[in-house]
Amino acid sequence: MATRGMNIPAIETALGEKWEDTRARLEAAGGASASHRELADALYPQFEGQVDNHGWWVQGAVVAYEQEIGRRVPGQRADGTFDVAVSRTISGQRSDLIAKFASFVDGTLNGAALEGEPRTSETAKRSFWRADLDGGIKVEVAAEAKSDDKTLVVLTTSKLPSPDALEEWRAFGKDFLSRLAGPSARD
Structure with a gap:
């Protein structure tokens, strides 16, 4: 790994x-x-x-x-869990991309079921989608305009139980953002 x-x-x-x-x-x-x-x-x-x-x-x-000193490994939080964030600049408006992301979620993310309803919010600068998943995992998608037609989308997954889960969610996040960017987007 x-x-x-x-x-x-x-x-x-x-x-x-x-x-x-x-x-x-x-x-x-x-x-x-x-x-x-x-x-x-x-x-x-x-x-x-x-x-x-x-x-x-x-x-x-x-x-x-x-x-x-070996107290923690990369990606590990002080509480022993792991966080991972992936990002991609995508064509589109921030609110539209958050709505598109939400439309792709079918009650699970990477095989983990949503616990409760996802939450959306906006500030003057960013749009957010947040959800809690089975096992205490938390997911946040933040979208911030970079230009008139480009938005930085960051998908952060928190409270992961292991380094292996961190890498699994990193790969999932990259794939999901590629899907959000659409088939015509270049990597």
Whole structure:
């Protein structure tokens, strides 16, 4: 199974220091014996006011460290479940694409039955379709206009039980977005 880890060079660039220095900060904060939250809470103030979007980068650094020490694998959340997101830019309007996505759902997604009714919503920037599935799995489709006739569609599946399920849902998501794009769309 192929896995994807955190981008250490991007973390180094954003934090303005070598990974070895960030790792040393995390180890000084308790290292492998500290929880994710404890590590993030220790690192957070060290970059506050020095790094744009420092909270996001601190979280990324803690996840990369946890992957490095074997506490979690790529795609794994702190609670032990896995998330995967796939995206594609598709011709069409965001609301229309959400409606088209919903029309393809026949009570199941990737063999998992919907629990309850799917929910749709819109903000000024994005349109959403969300559903809960058997086994606690959650699916969200977000659509955001990129131009007058192009929309970025992101399908995120959360609370997956294993790395194998993550890869299965990644493949399913890519196929589903290809179907949403239509037969004339090029990959």
